[in-house]
Amino acid sequence: MSSRVDPSRSERISANLPLLFIIGAVCQYVGASVAVPLFSQLNPAAVAWLRATAAGLVLLALWWPIAGRRWPRGQGSYPPRRLAIAAAFGLITMGMNMAFYLAIDHIDLGVAVAIEFLGPIVVAAAGSRKMSDGLAVVSVLVGVVLLSGASFSGAPLGVLFALVAAGLWAGYIVVGKMVSTGNVHAESAPAGPAWRNGIDDLAIGLSVAGAICAPVVIGITTTISPGELWSWRVLALGVAVGVLSSAVPYLLDQVVLARLGRSQFALLLALLPLTATVVGAIALAQVPSWPEMCGMVLVVAAIVFTARSSEIDSGAGTG
DSSP: OOOOHHHHHHHHHHHHHHHHHHHHHHHHHHHHHHHGGGGGOOOOHHHHHHHHHHHHHHHHHEEEEEHHHSSSTTOOSOOOOHHHHHHHHHHHHHHHHHHHHHHTSSSHHHHHHHHTHHHHHHHHHHTOOOOOHHHHHHEEEEEEEEHHHHHHTTTTTHHHHHHHHHHHHHHHHHHHHHTSSSTTTTTOOOOHHHHHHHHHHHHHHHHHHHHHHHHHHHHHHHHHSTTTTTTTHHHHHHHHHHIIIIIIIHHHHHHTTOOOOOOHHHHHHTTTHHHHHHHHHHHHHOOOHHHHHHHHHHHHHHHHHHHHHHHHHHHHHHO
């Protein structure tokens, strides 16, 4: 029996990859726009905790039964080293989400996303001697200055939180690479594509991170806003944000990035700040100023330059 993949089916899948990427991006920022109204009831850090924890539990519930069938009999336990790195992955992801939500509580969604791209671009260009990577760093720095200058006078905390999110996104990429390349899994993971093991680790990592942060977040939230966290409306919106902003984009990203060429990926990645701006304008009535638009154009140019020539990973980290 032939195991070859039907070429026409493969072509159809490849043709739909950009659409899957865009669906993931739209889900990501629609989720962020759903989260913003929750800020009037919960502090943004609590909303981010709810998002990450919900995403981890949903991934565990839906993905883990599939993953369990791939694990050889007698190897169902999670090795301590892999668990530790998965937990670090989850904590960094949760910290990045918290910083991002604290940012969009003060500045526009599109501006925060554009500033946040400073992290992955610097990681991608670090150690590179290519002129295009140097130009990308200059471009993103000028873009961030324009974006920050437009927002800093009215909301300096928002810019600072966006920069913290950028730094955590850089850490997310470094740890995420350890997970996705299979270096962490070694003999502890079942055979199959590395992206499947990455989803295993994200599900475990977000759930563990949610459990670690739960006492602090719940304690502070119940002190500041008694009863709000356990409202059915808040919990339902939190699950929706987790699914839209984390679970769906990550799953789609892993499918897309495994099959997409670097040039196509560069162009699609450049759509993320623009997608965030469009969603922010439609859902939150956030219309960027001309300096902010110029800054976004420079950030988009930096993304294209860097992603075409270096390793840059979206990782569904933003939003």
